[in-house]
Amino acid sequence: MLEHHRKHHQLDEELYRRVAELDALQLTLLDIFKPHDLTELLHTIVERAVNLLKANGGGLYLCNPDKREVVCVVSFNTKADHRGTVLKYGEGAAGYVASKGKAIIIDDYGSWPGRAPIFEQSQSFTAVLSAPLIWQ
Numbered sequence: 001m002l003e004h005h006r007k008h009h010q011l012d013e014e015l016y017r018r019v020a021e022l023d024a025l026q027l028t029l030l031d032i033f034k035p036h037d038l039t040e041l042l043h044t045i046v047e048r049a050v051n052l053l054k055a056n057g058g059g060l061y062l063c064n065p066d067k068r069e070v071v072c073v074v075s076f077n078t079k080a081d082h083r084g085t086v087l088k089y090g091e092g093a094a095g096y097v098a099s100k101g102k103a104i105i106i107d108d109y110g111s112w113p114g115r116a117p118i119f120e121q122s123q124s125f126t127a128v129l130s131a132p133l134i135w136q
Contacts, residue, residue, distance in 0.1 A: 046076045061094040070094045085118060092116030093130035103131035
């Protein structure tokens with residue numbers, strides 16, 4: 001009986017998480033299609049992602065394919081404000097994602113060989129999830 005209750009509780013948690021994800025996605029889509037300030041919209045997207053993942057903070061980088069670099073435009077709930085930080089493709093998690101076009105999960109950013117040295121003094125990241133957002 002206890003095992004049945006535990007499985008039921010796990011299913012309830014999974015269902016709650018899925019509903020929260022769909023709700024955040026719906027709200028984001030509604031935000032995209034209404035008149036908005038781009039900076040405010042990007043901040044809202046990062047804030048919702050951070051809340052869904054129960055993360056400490058997050059950021060959003062925009063790609064500049066001509067220069068093969070990314071620039072941080074949103075820094076939400078991070079120890080330091082990283083807005084304006086520029087990374088080359090392949091540098092750091094955001095640069096890795098820009099160069100490869102696929103998500104990466106890093107368990108210990110401090111020991112990851114691709115880490116960006118620029119963050120070592122201002123932010124000691126631990127686990128990092130970085131994923132591409134492709135528009136159109």
